Amino acid sequence: xxxxxxxxTEGVVSRSVPSNIAxxxxxxxxxxQLPLNPSLSFSLEVSRTTTTVGFxxxxxxxxxxxxxxxxxxxxxSFRPKIEQFLRxxxxxxxxxxxxxxxxHSSNSFPHSSGIASSASGMACxxxxxxxxxxxxxxxxxxxxxxxxxxxxxxxxxxxxxxxPGWSLWGAYPAMERANDEFAIxxxxxxxxxxxxxxDSILILDGDRKKISxxxxxxxxxxxxxxxxxxxxANHNTGRxxxxxxxxxxxxxxxxxxxxxxxxxxxxxxxxxxxxxxxPESFQAIECVRNFRQESGLPVYFTFDAGPNMHLLYPxxxxxxxxxxxxxxxxxxxxxxxxxxxxLGIGPVDLINEKV
Ligand code: PMV
Numbered sequence: 001x002x003x004x005x006x007x008x009t010e011g012v013v014s015r016s017v018p019s020n021i022a023x024x025x026x027x028x029x030x031x032x033q034l035p036l037n038p039s040l041s042f043s044l045e046v047s048r049t050t051t052t053v054g055f056x057x058x059x060x061x062x063x064x065x066x067x068x069x070x071x072x073x074x075x076x077s078f079r080p081k082i083e084q085f086l087r088x089x090x091x092x093x094x095x096x097x098x099x100x101x102x103x104h105s106s107n108s109f110p111h112s113s114g115i116a117s118s119a120s121g122m123a124c125x126x127x128x129x130x131x132x133x134x135x136x137x138x139x140x141x142x143x144x145x146x147x148x149x150x151x152x153x154x155x156x157x158x159x160x161x162x163x164p165g166w167s168l169w170g171a172y173p174a175m176e177r178a179n180d181e182f183a184i185x186x187x188x189x190x191x192x193x194x195x196x197x198x199d200s201i202l203i204l205d206g207d208r209k210k211i212s213x214x215x216x217x218x219x220x221x222x223x224x225x226x227x228x229x230x231x232x233a234n235h236n237t238g239r240x241x242x243x244x245x246x247x248x249x250x251x252x253x254x255x256x257x258x259x260x261x262x263x264x265x266x267x268x269x270x271x272x273x274x275x276x277x278x279p280e281s282f283q284a285i286e287c288v289r290n291f292r293q294e295s296g297l298p299v300y301f302t303f304d305a306g307p308n309m310h311l312l313y314p315x316x317x318x319x320x321x322x323x324x325x326x327x328x329x330x331x332x333x334x335x336x337x338x339x340x341x342x343l344g345i346g347p348v349d350l351i352n353e354k355v
Pocket of ligand 1 (some may be wrong): 024025213214
């Protein structure tokens with residue numbers, strides 16, 4: 001078969017894409033990265049992945065080929081996940097067979113922080129591939145929904161990172177556009193007090209997480225509470241949407257904490273069960289709940305699939321909450337490490353939209 005003619009034989013694209021934090025958690029999947037339940041999150045600002053992809057036409061090659069560097073170092077353990085992703089998107093990007101890719105990635109947050117680098121990393125790579133596609137074929141750029149669909153094939157939660165601010169992934173009957181294939185933006189519904197939400201990430205344990213989320217998703221397939229969890233996530237999605245629309249921090253926080261604890265309860269009750277929260281995580285929970293009661297301020301927590309707490313609060317309470325963190329929570333953190341993050345502006349094209 002003769003090789004197609006492309007508009008460029010080599011070039012470079014570069015993107016910066018945020019990680020996101022789920023308030024309603026995606027936990028359990030079927031088929032190719034389709035979720036068992038709807039999930040809802042917001043994209044962060046500070047916690048980002050930057051990826052630069054060099055592409056070069058290579059007449060001699062017959063299959064996918066790429067080099068991957070994290071912070072300038074080749075990391076062989078990352079290759080299988082990237083290769084699986086590239087194979088999944090190959091039908092949309094047949095040029096991948098004729099171009100060698102040199103992928104350089106770096107995260108703005110430490111690898112050990114437990115922040116989902118697969119969400120920002122896979123979404124970033126999906127954007128870079130669509131940028132290359134545009135350069136090679138002259139086709140118009142993919143829209144965010146198409147990029148979200150593609151990012152999902154790399155990592156489920158990545159499909160939410162393509163949007164700035166709030167997004168929803170997974171079929172949710174009360175919202176017609178919501179679907180399992182890609183995430184949709186929720187920003188048009190969000191009350192101003194949730195448009196500047198803060199997320200201070202307390203690194204309570206610096207160890208890498210010992211169980212990958214794909215193992216956790218798999219354990220949901222035969223989980224005794226599977227059906228109850230699906231019903232709970234649907235119910236909680238409705239409650240969070242109501243809270244976001246009306247600016248109800250108390251309802252929002254109640255659901256955020258219940259979701260985080262349910263996620264860990266599902267891990268505890270899997271077979272085999274596993275524990276990701278650490279003693280410091282429990283101490284921090286108690287501290288936050290006491291502070292909330294004493295101060296009357298809307299400060300709530302969530303956790304990802306790891307021991308580190310995300311502290312959620314409105315921008316208006318930043319001064320009081322920062323002093324609380326310095327006074328009571330920092331001492332629980334590994335190396336006193338806290339990342340002061342917030343709802344962010346979403347992906348940035350570093351070649352065409354210099355910031
Ligand atoms: O995208 P994955 O496969 O890494 O799964 C992410 C799962 C959670 O972070 C625990 C929850 C979520 O919705 O982001």
